[in-house]
Amino acid sequence: MQRKAYVTGTAALLAALLAGCTGGSGDDSPTDNANPGNAGTATVAAQPGKYRTLPEPCGAVSHDTLDSLLPGIQQIPDTDQQDRAYQGEATLTYDTDRKVGCRWKVEAADATDHLLIDFERVVSYDNAVSDDTEAEQLFADRQTAADLPEPSTSSPTATATSSTTASASAAAKATTSGASEPTSSASPSSSASASASAPADLQPRTLDDLGDEAYLDDQLSNSGSTAEQRTVTVVFRTSNVIVTIEYDEQPTAIGTVPDSKEMQDRARKLAAQLADSLNG
Template sequence: MQRKAYVSGTAALLAALLAGCTSGSGSGGSTDDANRGQAGTATAAAQPGKYDTLPEPCGALSHSTLDSLLPGIKQITDEEQREKAYEGDATVTFDTDRKAGCRWKVESTDATDHLFVDFERVVSYDNSVSDDAQAQELFAEKQTAADLPEPSASASSPDSGSNAASAADVSSSPDPGSSPSSTPSSSASSSITPSALQPRTLSDLGDEAFLNDVVSGSGSTVQQRTVTVAFRTSNVIVTIEYAEQPVTVGVVPDSEEMQGRARNLASKLADVLGG
């Protein structure tokens, strides 16, 4: 009798232990499920950018647009060479949906003109940072690197007043390609003050934009002017570099005319992006 009682007690103890293990694993499983659910709801993926591809920059510019920026194209008599000049040279890239660019270099009787157009589509690899926010940060770094001067007291606010009106007139007027930007009359007839043409931010292009204008060289050497216009639309950053180097020492390319051409091109590229 005593032996039977011992066996029955052992069986009861084993049954209790088994029940406890089963209960523990069940409650533990529900706790893990709850944690997984909380983790899933705590981290919400940031919104993707508006653009998931890029235009082909060498084909984004019409012949008339290139004629206005690169007057020497019309002076090329050989038809095959002229068509090659229109085509430009695509920059090397490993993913044309992330970064794409094109360069043109054309000589004329008065100057050599350079044009570079670059598209960059920004993608954030941080789920908590949107593509737009990442692009905004990169654009801020680009603008800081340009080291734009503080607006002068005599100049109006960026792209306001007479400066905006004149820039609009340049953009809407017929292509000025037939008139070399280095002609003295261009500077003499300018209606915009130098302070209004200084490097500055732009308020009427994309989500944010800036313009830089730099002259290299001195009066005793050939001077080259380079106008840069950069703008951001959602998660795409567009950069235009437009440079002109006259053949004559002492001649400085006209700032107003070159800025007008570069801004006109920027507006057209913004239309291509639909932004």
């Protein structure tokens, strides 16, 4: 009888061990470990950007707009050359789904004008970061690199009064010293001085009426013996696409300075047209 009880107990022990091993193999299944502590729940990827493609850049600017930005284009006598000028030249790119651009250059009797437009579609490769967020960060980096000045807090009246007072003081000083030569104005060769003396509404600044966010830069450079070149840059972001416009003009006559307001107005008008075309 004692031998029979021993065998029965051994069989029960073996059955218990086998049951334990079977349960352990179920706990180690890949399905359970895929989402520890939250079985059956999948990770939600960040939303993709609004834009999946980019426009054809050389066809994105109308002839009328090019006539305004590049006045010399209408002065080209040869019809074939004029057509090529309107067509522009596509910039080098290795992925037309991610980055495209076009440039124009037109020489006229009084100035040479350049125009460049660039479209960049930003794609995030991090599932936790959306395309829009990635584009927003890239735009912020470019705006920081542009080093825009702090917004002016002085009123136009105060600025005008200060300017009038300074001019009167200079004139009085010249009269007192008996100087016969006229007082000279500040040299336009300094880009920083030109920017500082420009009206507040023409200084480099952020724009609140273009895309999701935008900024404008305006720089005046001097090439020594040649005329000064002004470059107006407008950059704006719409969802996950960043658009850059670079518009510059260099007069042929030394001492001639391109008009800041006129160039800014033209560049901003083009930027608004491109933003509208993106929104369809």
